[in-house]
Structures are given as structure tokens and as C-alpha cells.
Amino acid sequence: WEYGEEKASRRIAKAIVKARSETTISSTSQLAAIIHSVMPAKRYGQIDPATRSFQALRIYVNRELDELKSGLAASEAMLKPGGILAVVSFHSLEDRIVKRFLASRSQIASQPSRHRPPSNGPAPTFELLTRKALQAGDREREDNSRARSAKLRVAMRTDAPYPGQENALCA
Structure with missing residues (x-):
């Protein structure tokens, strides 16, 4: 929410927590798939639904x-x-x-x-x-x-x- 300005941040966070309780997330494609599973399908010309989440992670990790x-x-x-x-x-x-x-x-x-x-x-x-x-x-x-x-x-x-x-x- 804070670093990615993602409107669906809470929905994405819940999906990540649920997925982590079932198995370890070990790749970016796995994380992207989790995000895609709770987001509406991408429309033509729209950025990938996982972009803001990855941006937020990058901004946080790199300060x-x-x-x-x-x-x-x-x-x-x-x-x-x-x-x-x-x-x-x-x-x-x-x-x-x-x-x-x-x-x-x-x-x-x-x-x-x-x-x-x-x-x-x-x-x-x-x-x-x-x-x-x-x-x-x-x-x-x-x-x-x-x-x-x-x-x-x-x-x-x-x-x-x-x-x-x-x-x-x-x-």
C-alpha cells in the first residue's frame, strides 16, 4: 500500500500469507502467480498486475x-x-x-x-x-x-x- 500505491494491497497481502502457510515462495514467478490469482485479468495497454507489488518490495528492500x-x-x-x-x-x-x-x-x-x-x-x-x-x-x-x-x-x-x-x- 505505502510503496506500491496498490489499491488491492490488502487482498494481495492476504493471498501471499495464505500461500506462505501452504508452501515456501521461492521464485518471482511464483509470487507473480499469487498476485495474478487475486487480481482482475490484465486489459490491453495496462501494466502487469504484479508490477506495483514488485515495485513496493524493491523500494522497501533498497530503502x-x-x-x-x-x-x-x-x-x-x-x-x-x-x-x-x-x-x-x-x-x-x-x-x-x-x-x-x-x-x-x-x-x-x-x-x-x-x-x-x-x-x-x-x-x-x-x-x-x-x-x-x-x-x-x-x-x-x-x-x-x-x-x-x-x-x-x-x-x-x-x-x-x-x-x-x-x-x-x-x-
């Missing part, structure tokens, strides 16, 4: 979302003013993390309302170079089918200190 958060924070600390941060995400969980990070570190976070006077919060550490995520065009998707879900977000590092930099300089 991919934690690694992404760490990488974004490290980029903020390592980039010099004028440095460009370009992040390609391949699913909504990753893109949501990148979008929220950049929003919280850019002028968007400093101006929560265009009707309210600007707040005196910390100076933005990034300037968004793309307001929305860039996506592959039709031609690129034809040439590279994996580009269909890719989203690119780009920001430039400002000269504002990153959160915690003041404490790091004093230590």
Missing part, C-alpha cells in the same frame, strides 16, 4: 525513498551557488518527495500566499528552473518506452545557507 531524501539533502549542502540540481523520477512516490523538497527550499515556500505579505523565513536555497516537471515528448516515448513515466525537475542553488550550515560552520 530507495530514504536514499532519495538523503541525496537531496546532500545536494543542497554540496552544490555551490549557481549549481544545477536535476532530478529524474520514475514514479509518483519519488516525484512527490522531489517536488516537496524543492518547494520547501525555494521561493514557493517563502511565499505561501500571493495575497499575504512575504514572510521573514529562511532565504530560499534553490530557485526553480522548471515550475512543473518536464516529461518526454511523443517522439522520445516512441524511441524509448521507459521514458513514458520519467519526470525531470530542475533547480539552481542560491547563495543562501542551507539549514544547519550555520551550526556546521561554528563547530
Whole structure:
């Protein structure tokens, strides 16, 4: 549910628990068959019903979302003013993390309302170079089918200190 955004996650989990009580699951094809058994048949053009479940397992095992958060924070600390941060995400969980990070570190976070006077919060550490995520065009998707879900977000590092930099300089 959390890492695969799978609507049928509880049904799939129950089927996996039941299958494990009967025998050991020892292959990915065996796991895929269990998932297929509780999902409606795949329609033309639809992704395989097991894709989200395998995505969730991969994200959990590799700690991919934690690694992404760490990488974004490290980029903020390592980039010099004028440095460009370009992040390609391949699913909504990753893109949501990148979008929220950049929003919280850019002028968007400093101006929560265009009707309210600007707040005196910390100076933005990034300037968004793309307001929305860039996506592959039709031609690129034809040439590279994996580009269909890719989203690119780009920001430039400002000269504002990153959160915690003041404490790091004093230590």
C-alpha cells in the first residue's frame, strides 16, 4: 500500500500469507502467480498486475525513498551557488518527495500566499528552473518506452545557507 500505491494491497497481502502457510515462495514467478490469482485479468495497454507489488518490495528492500531524501539533502549542502540540481523520477512516490523538497527550499515556500505579505523565513536555497516537471515528448516515448513515466525537475542553488550550515560552520 505505502510503496506500491496498490489499491488491492490488502487482498494481495492476504493471498501471499495464505500461500506462505501452504508452501515456501521461492521464485518471482511464483509470487507473480499469487498476485495474478487475486487480481482482475490484465486489459490491453495496462501494466502487469504484479508490477506495483514488485515495485513496493524493491523500494522497501533498497530503502530507495530514504536514499532519495538523503541525496537531496546532500545536494543542497554540496552544490555551490549557481549549481544545477536535476532530478529524474520514475514514479509518483519519488516525484512527490522531489517536488516537496524543492518547494520547501525555494521561493514557493517563502511565499505561501500571493495575497499575504512575504514572510521573514529562511532565504530560499534553490530557485526553480522548471515550475512543473518536464516529461518526454511523443517522439522520445516512441524511441524509448521507459521514458513514458520519467519526470525531470530542475533547480539552481542560491547563495543562501542551507539549514544547519550555520551550526556546521561554528563547530
